[in-house]
Amino acid sequence: MPQFRSILLGTLAASALCVTMVTPLAAQDDGVSAQTVVADVNGTEITMGHLILTRAKLPPQYQELPDPVLYTALLDQLVQQELLAQSLEGEAPGFVALALENEERNMIAADVMEQVVGDALTVAAIEARYEQDYASAGATPEYNASHILVETEEEALALAAEIEAGADFGALAKEHSTGPSGPNGGNLGWFGEGMMVKPFEDAVKTLEPGAVSGPIQTQFGWHLVQLNDSRDSQIPPLDDVRNQITDQIRNEAVAARIAELRESAVITRVEPDKIDASALSDYSLVDE
Template identity: 50%
Template sequence: MSKRHSFLMGAALALSMALPLAAEEVTGKTVVATVNGDEITLAHMVAARAALPEQYQSLPDDVLFEGLLDQLIQQTVLGQAMGELSRRTEIQLENERRALIASEMLQGVVDEAVTEEALQTAYDETYAAAEPTKEWNASHILVATEDEAKALVEELTGGADFAGLAKEKSTGPSGPNGGELGWFSAGMMVKPFEDTVMTLEDGEVSAPVQTQFGWHVVKLNESRMQGAPALDEVREDLVAQIQNSAAEQAIATLMEDAKVTRADLEGVDPATLQDLTLID
């Protein structure tokens, strides 16, 4: 199943009216919904259930039933927007054609939506007002007691190598890496640790500081003001944002104009989704 196909299954935007099923035996030809006059049958739903990727096959039928019906209705609306379609006798091919045509239409929508102008607009809306923020790059040595931390400060004052001591004595997960924590901004570290870092100058080592993890000796390696990222750094995220917005808008617009009626499905056991004989 393509990402576009998965998107359709997840977008439940239909405004529908329930109509009662006829008092007759449920068969593959039982109509579960009509969309602008086109019928969706239980056989179509069974075929869609059978074609789901493996990760969805284990979901309960009562969970899948409404989602599959929403998917088929939305695909029908999108298919109708492409024009009159010929019908092949094989039910599964009908479902496949419905999905392919809907996917093709959405692909055209998103392709047209993603332009350099649209990317620049999305970038400006997301990042133009972003204020530069302070970031810190620090290392630390974590030990169990204050006395151990004080002893480390004395060794460092005497010229010991910070990274070497961290590898030798730190009990934290960053110890093997010389105590390096990388870059972080405000709110990413526990408060006593963060408060200490904010008081240090680049290259300075702190006095022992206690957190819930133990006692730390902290070295501020470097600090910087970080502004908004360059457009190319966030291009992929912006493309996805534009595509999703365009696809959602296209479906919403089409669904507003579509007349969708749903049958009363109280007499239909969701387990019929697994009855492949209904496709025959």
């Protein structure tokens, strides 16, 4: 979209550069509402609601300016925009109607999403999810292990013999392991059940801290595994996982509502193999 067709035609810093003849409106003694008229431009009213929505789109650094400063700057901006809009000769460009349709669709959808999330995101729902995913699960074992990954069983057996003879596991991992943890002495850090492929995890569970397994084959190659330590996981307090739980409930609620709407909707789509998708980059199609 051309630069001069941006919805916000000027910055707050430049908002006072346009000089026009202004007649003050009568003072508003009653309570202010979204319908309160704050300016009239050749018979077209600008309301407090217009200012509120314009302010909501400002970058954070402008949001912090004092209200009187913002009020004056935003009112100047909307008056200038209205003057320019009224000066248009002929029909409005085609992209204007399309942009308004997109904006309306987006705003209505966002409002519906907030309603859906508001209904789902209750204190009881958050506490129930915490109980389900964390509290009731109890402590689970976690392991800290290192490994050496090589391509063949023969290589693994040779390295196992060196370890048996007293060679340092970490040093051999740095020298021979083909896995990404090799430069770190093969250390994989802490992990819980289900985070490693089954043959690897099964081997780890049989080891005592400090012990090294025999060669283990997985789809990645052959491993020698050393268990460094083990512990029981700690159940996190609700406040530590509240944001995570909130995001899960929010996403699930919206996804469920969309799925429900899809089931009762009649939707036809043109897939990309049936249309020239490169048209997405052709702005001239809407600039008419």
